[in-house]
Amino acid sequence: MSEVANLAEAIADRESMEYDVVIVGGGPAGLSAAIRLKHLAAQRGNEISVCVLEKGSEVGAHILSGAVMDPRALSELIPDWQEKGAPLNVEVTEDRFLFLTETAARAVPNWALPDNFKNHGNYVVSLANVARWLAQQAEALGVEIFPGFAAAEILYHADGSVKGVATGDLGIGKDGQPTGSFQRGMELHAKYTLFCEGARGHLGRVLSDRFSLRNGADPQVYGIGIKEMWEIEPSKHRQGLVMHTAGWPLDRGTYGGSFLYHADDNQVVVGFVVGLGYTNPYLSPFEEFQRYKTHPEIRKFLEGGKRVSYGARAMTAGGLLSLPKLVFPGGALVGDEAGFLNASRIKGSHAAIKTGMLAAEAASDALQAGRHNDELSAYPEAFKTSWLYAELHRARNFKQWMSKGLYLGTMMVGIEQKLLGGKVPWTLHHRHWDYEMLKPASQCKKIEYPKPDGRLSFDRLSSVFISNTNHEENQPAHLTLKDPLIPVNVNWQTYAGPESRYCPAGVYEFVQNDDGNESLVINAQNCVHCKTCDIKDPTQNIVWVTPEGGGGPNYSNM
Incomplete structure (x- = not known):
């Protein structure tokens, strides 16, 4: 049989594997769900097969977050996380x-400061390293x-x-045809499939359209988070310091802000x-x-230091009212795939872990x-009675107020969160998708940015x-255009x-x-999957x- 015939036969058939989940x-969402499934199976004396698919070259390779982590959900998932060496070392x-x-x-x-900007009891972490540690715990349980x-x-x-998912074929050339290194993807069938891709998941979009999951929800809104890791001079390092800013360089009408967290080993994460x-x-x-x-106020920490890593990732910011x-x-949507991040706290890892647990318990x-293969209705029902729902409900108006401008937004968030503790009778709604918001260039002022100096910028x-x-150079571009014109x-x-x-x-x-x-x-080879x-x-x-x-980024300590 010719090589072409062999390839044609390979394309026609995919092998499959069967799992319970x-x-x-x-x-954090997917690994927490896997761990919780295994914990429950052990408590009940059951056998359950669970697999996790990760598109990065290793677990953690595509994980990017600030991150200051609230350990509340982790303590529920793995109460002895400190004894087990979880990488939460900088309080x-x-x-x-x-x-x-x-x-x-x-x-x-x-x-x-409102409580949402107070971080007593939280930890400065590398979320990529937290994910790697969670993967070790999951594998030890048989995931x-x-x-x-x-x-x-x-x-x-x-x-x-939903029956499951199929992995992508390997060895497809730029022309869309199989190469000599072609390998057919694998089908993974399950009784339930949990989708935990993070913000703006590719498959999550498909599911949302197929099952009309966004009917009745506000439009989801997003932010882009850009982050660098720096090694700074020891004399400038303040381990455990968490700093946020608002205002310059953005204008008053543009939502945004910064973070600068002092980790260990004279490192800071700035974003x-x-x-x-x-x-x-x-x-x-x-x-x-x-x-x-x-x-x-920022350069005084960074001057004389060295930038060691960089990354970017979109994050959901719509909150409770934008949940599908x-x-x-x-199946089910879990973590930032659905949009559980609390933008007022700039925190999502605790929400990812908690929703992973809730979805696992329902499954x-x-x-x-x-x-x-039915709907896991117990999952959203459990969420509505959870502490996470209460937290997101208190912060439900945050992004809507901040979208009205820095000063008005700050004042109203202060009133809601500081004076009234989030217990307000009013609810604001998102009305537009982010892509609808751009004005024609003819109506806007051009922004001239300074050239980078190679030291700070x-x-x-x-x-x-x-x-x-x-990215493998000879593969179809993963950034596609519906209409090339x-x-x-x-x-x-x-x-x-x-x-x-x-x-x-x-x-x-x-x-x-x-x-x-x-x-x-x-230039698809540059894509950091943000x-x-x-x-x-x-x-x-x-x-x-x-x-x-x-393919994609390979974050080591981000």
Whole structure:
């Protein structure tokens, strides 16, 4: 039989594996669900098969967060986490909140800070390392974890319920044809499939459309978080200091702010969040972050230090009112896949762990009762009676107020959270998706950003280099266009090509052709999987799909 015939036969058939529960995503949500499933099975004397698919080259490779972690949910999942060596080593010792102007900073007295900005009892962590530790706990319980395998397709039963997922084929060339290294993807079938891909999950979008999960929910809104890890001079290091800022370099009408957390070993994590509902297409979140680091109050920590890593990731910010329906026949959305992050606290890991536990408990009870492929209605019901629901309900208006401007938003959040403890009779709603918010470039002021100095501020390509991003060169681009004419005919002509600015990795580049016209070049190999383009593209013409498993960034201590 010829090589071509062998490839044709391989493409026709996929091998399959059967599990009780398949989990898509090896982050805190997915791993916590796996651990809880195994704990419950052991308590009940049952056997349960669980596998976790992780598209990164290893667990933690694609995990990016601030992060200050509230250990409440972890203590419920693994009460003896300290004895088991969880990498929560730096307890918060001090909170600072600053309002910045271009040259000055004004600190908010600690007594005036709402509880959402107080971090006593929380820990400065590398969430990537927390995920790696959770993976060790899961594997010790018998969970099968498959890193480097991206879930690329949802499988369905004849009745429409979710049957499982299929991993992507390997060895497909740029032309879409199998190469000599072709390997067919694997089907993983399950009684229940939990989707824990993080913010703007590719499969989550498919499920949302198929099962109309967003009916009745507010539009989800997002922010892009850009982060660097620095090694700073020991004399400037304040282990356990947690600092947040608002104001400069963003204008009063643009939602955003910064974080600067002092970890151990003279390291600080510094980052910037910009709400993706901004209106000026000339705004560049990446360049705003670079400007922020030059502020006197920030540069005093970083000057003389060394930048060692970089990354970016979109985060959900809509809160309680933007949550979709969580369940559908055969599966559920968990963690930031659904949007459980508490934007007022800039924290989502505790919510991911808690919802992972709640979904696992619902699936375990269903399996115990002999059910499968139905809706796990016990999961959203348990969420509504949980402490997490109460926390998100108190903060339900945060992003809506902050979207009305820095000063009004700050005042109203202070009234709601500090004076009234979140117990207010009113509820504000999100009315628009982020991609609807851009104004035509002709209505906006162009923003001139300073050139990077190579000491505090940097360019995109040198930043991507230290994110350890890599994609197999000969593969189809995972950043796809519904209509290849729209980037020039609409985005360039109307919005001055915003994709070249909102992308923090230099993926999108408008170049001038010999005829003087513009064309869009997509440097997919630079992609750090932040999902910003999938969210902010004003025509929703860009669709992010899964590249080959193992591709993308490789974050070590982020």
